Amino acid sequence: MADSVQISDIADPWDAPDPALALALQQVQWYARHRDQSRLTYQVNEVLILVISASTTVAAALKASAWLTAVLAAGTVVLAGLYKVLDSQENWVAFGIAWSELQTAVNDYRLLPADRRGEDAQRLLVSKVNDVMHADTGRWAARRRTLAQGRT
Numbered sequence: 001m002a003d004s005v006q007i008s009d010i011a012d013p014w015d016a017p018d019p020a021l022a023l024a025l026q027q028v029q030w031y032a033r034h035r036d037q038s039r040l041t042y043q044v045n046e047v048l049i050l051v052i053s054a055s056t057t058v059a060a061a062l063k064a065s066a067w068l069t070a071v072l073a074a075g076t077v078v079l080a081g082l083y084k085v086l087d088s089q090e091n092w093v094a095f096g097i098a099w100s101e102l103q104t105a106v107n108d109y110r111l112l113p114a115d116r117r118g119e120d121a122q123r124l125l126v127s128k129v130n131d132v133m134h135a136d137t138g139r140w141a142a143r144r145r146t147l148a149q150g151r152t
Contacts, residue, residue: 020122021109024129028102035095042088049079090143098136102129 016022056072083089105128112121 018117018122020125021106024102024106024109024125027129027133028099028106031095031099031102035092035099038088038092038095041086042092045079045083045086045088049076049083052076052079084147087143087147094136094139098132101132105129105132 013019013022013026052072052075056069056076059069059072105125109117109121109125
């Protein structure tokens with residue numbers, strides 16, 4: 001495990017003793033970090049929407065001032081808009097899938113005996129990293145196009 005930390009902490013994975021593993025670990029960490037951030041953003045936004053929506057109803061029932069009720073209602077609208085703009089639920093799922101695919105590839109690579117981690121195995125691992133990154137970028141671009149078309 002100490003080797004994993006040392007390998008993944010190298011700024012340029014190509015300078016690592018095992019560049020393919022270093023590159024894959026770097027991407028695993030990137031996707032894990034972004035998966036966790038997206039999950040947190042999604043959950044916080046959902047809780048805030050629920051709390052502010054409920055507060056709007058309570059404020060109206062208690063005959064709170066019109067400006068307070070309007071501010072709470074506007075807060076719900078803003079949070080609902082952020083939900084769509086940030087796309088955190090979709091990102092959480094996509095980053096989780098990419099992380100899982102890369103982690104599986106790293107695990108498979110690590111199961112190879114050291115003498116079988118040659119050029120072919122490294123090329124296969126780097127190819128998997130590239131495929132995952134390409135698929136994720138394609139998903140992101142397609143989602144952006146879909147959102148842009150929805151605005152026109």
